[in-house]
Amino acid sequence: MNIHSLDEANAREIAGWHYDSPYDFYNLNSNEIEQSVQYFLDLQNNFYGIFEEPRKFVGYCSFGKDGQVPGGNYSTPGLDIGMGICPNLTGRGRGRCYVAAVLNFAQQMFAPAIVRVTIAAFNQRALQVWYGVGFHSVDTFEHQYLGVPFIILVRETDHVSKA
Template identity: 40%
Template sequence: MHVADLTPEYAADIATWRYPPPYQRYDLSEAAPLLDPANGFVALLDGAELIGFRSFGPDGQVPGGRYDDSALDTGGGLRPSRTGRGLGRQALAVGLAYGRERFAPPAFRVTVAADNERALRVVGSSGFVRVDEFAATTTGLRYVVLVRPER
């Protein structure tokens, strides 16, 4: 598994991914936000196959959370057919290694839906510690903020 630039073709593919309930909140409807450099998206490949993505920056933030410059926000996802197969830790580790090399942040921060037990297990077992919980101002859904110091 490795990181690559997110091409328009990869973005178009990701915009077609549909997750089963209760993960359908992660469905994307368009490719344009993925290609905006401000959102910091990269592709995750297994060989030549697109299997996921990572983001670095404000795209990882949820409206209603308290965010500052003490950590770099990161988010990501796997192709729906690849979820639930134990790939999350490796995908996160590959993404964090890329983020560490490219941005050298003092810490990484992730915001995870409070009911997404799979993602919370992955980030918790990867050294992230819960620092906050809040309700999104847009949907009212509960989110957990976790941080992993890098220095």
């Protein structure tokens, strides 16, 4: 598995993904495809593609503000990570593998002291993966606009080698 920059075709693919319920929460607005594509390609948003050999696009990850959810308290230092795997590859037991690759990439690119993710409380599948690689919850809050509960999880860098 390797991680590198996204191209426009990858960005369009992400914009068209449709997750089944309850993960349809992550589906993007089909009326805003162009805006979504531009957002993924904007270098300031730090989006990267996750690829399986040789160049099969399987998902994306993002670093920084994109991983923050409105209403959360991000006043302490930490590298926020966002990620998504292509819907038809989810739920196959490979979550830890994808997350480990993203964490290794984050370490190489940004060398953060603390990595952080913000996960919807209903999303037990994602929570299971992040807890499984050593993250622990530090805060819960409701989305500022949607009222949906979220959990902030962190992990100190000295755990990275255990991913």
